[in-house]
Amino acid sequence: MPLITPRKSATNYDVIVVGSGAGGGMAAYVLTQQGLRVLMLEAGRNYEPQSETPMFQSNADAPLRGVATPDKPFGFFDSTVGGGWTVPGEPYVINREGSAKWEEASDWKAKETNQNFMWWRPRMLGGRTNHWGRISLRMGPYDFKPKTRDGLGLDWPMDYKDMEPWYDKTEALVGVYGDNHGLENTPDSLNGTLQPPPKARAHELLIRKHAQRIGIPVIPSHMAILTKPLNGRAACFYATPCGRGCSIGANFQSTTVLLPPAVATGKLDIMTDAMVREVIVGKDGKATGVLYIDKQTGKEERATARVVILAASGCESARILLNSKSALFPNGAANGSGKVGRYLMDTVGSNLGAHIPAMENTPAYNADGTSSMHVYSPWWLYKEQLAGKLGFARGYHIEIGGGPKMPEMGVSGAKGDSYGKKFKEEVRRHFGASVGFAGRGEMIPNDDCYCEIDPEKKDKWGIPVLRFYWKWSDHEKKQAVHMQQTFAEIIEAMGGKAKPETDPEKAIMAGGTIIHEVGTTCLGDDPKKSVLNQWCQSWEIPNLFVTDGGPFVSNADKNPTLSIMALCMRSCTYLADEMRKGNIG
């Protein structure tokens, strides 16, 4: 990607966009298509999927056969070239439940208890869109008005009908496979928008057969992967896993789908290694630009524009706002409500896998497909839940895995005490004979989950860091136990043996581990209770916007990225209109 340096930056940008992931990439795409001049500041390094993606290597080509290591927690070939669970020189701080002691977080510390928060941070052009799972589910009508439905949490200031056209446009641009089923709170897409879903594979057919018998729907999943060419991008040819990125642009990455057309307009300048510290606010109360550290030189630099958009990811945008203190805004920019950092949410996660004897010794068959699931189960117990029969609020969907995969270090089930011919027989018997279920559920925002600036700790650039407070409520913990019971039922229906976790504290995964952190700069219709209006625009600083996961006021079970992009597209289209009319900037 062509880049600029601080010396080459202009002084007449219309908009500064901070971050280049789902929210930043979409903002740059929409605004440059509307003829606006944009400067993108990205804290990580440049990244070129076309040349850097290992598309044809097998795990045998990698050290330790590609298994996860502390530097590469998603395996050797994962596309993360900068960032992770810990970022050198950029700490954050957590507090264990019941202890007054604050400590620098590291992944092993957070995993000790589910009452801490783990924060995955990318540092590369395109952010997490390079290696995300590509699961792209629309939020439904209930998801925008959860408080109206069951009295808990918060409602969004808009409803599904307001968002529907933006989902249509986002899906058409991104390319999502799947189909329409008319199911409750699982919206259909505009006819002709979705790409044809790939056929279910053997393990998926078997799961579907048994799950449906016990009343659980299994339908084609919605994934941001092309099964037909689109806008010059090729269709998936079932090469290596999407987490490595895709050199042919068949899956969605900001770096292959959003940034190239934005750059092609001639209106986008991208600067990498630019770590934004704060938003500069003038005496008139308007944003004039940002201060950032040029990581190549270590110097603090200044960029100016008519409008500033933060899309540095939920918590990082809150950090920038909280660090933007001035005489006019002593508690940080856009924080008159005191809500910046509040209502931090992740997705509820619980997993269970099992060996299925009926799948043993399967003759070799073609299990090709996208590296992601071809089918999934949307939440199916809306009525029972509303009637109070489940004992917890809000649902989950099931992400399905299993079957034969590219072998890694070990082969599941192969016994350690066998060798030679017997070992080979064991491996053949067990290869591809396991299934896995991942429950991904809604979290309700609560007063115990938030982030704020740590009064002492700073990162290596001298920027104050975040500290996190985290506590799941009983709703989420009971939901995680329900997930375990459901998975066990399916596994047993398939003839496998399941060991579901019944202890709620153990059934639920630590906060942040699903890497769907949203909230902290919430939308609303009351400036006293929210940070942003429905257009992701600060109530107090009208030329300041946030377009990452921060604006979310609830975190439905639907994975957030499609909604981040649809919301961003809606907000940036509004912004461009208002700038044209002379109302903003």
Ligand SMILES: Cc1cc2nc3c(=O)[nH]c(=O)nc-3n(C[C@H](O)[C@H](O)[C@H](O)COP(=O)(O)OP(=O)(O)OC[C@H]3O[C@@H](n4cnc5c(N)ncnc54)[C@H](O)[C@@H]3O)c2cc1C
């Ligand atoms: C392994 C994995 C699997 C996932 N699977 C799915 C999935 O299947 N479906 C789904 O919906 N979501 C999934 N997600 C989550 C998804 O990746 C995020 O929701 C999405 O990328 C968030 O977009 P964003 O623009 O807010 O942030 P990001 O994509 O994180 O981009 C933020 C960018 O801002 C930059 N930045 C941060 N701080 C600064 C600063 N101070 N100055 C300048 N730049 C800065 C970062 O370097 C980064 O490039 C997954 C995430 C991971 C890690």
Ligand code: SF4
């Ligand atoms: S599975 Fe398909 S879309 Fe994903 S990286 Fe491989 S070829 Fe690309």
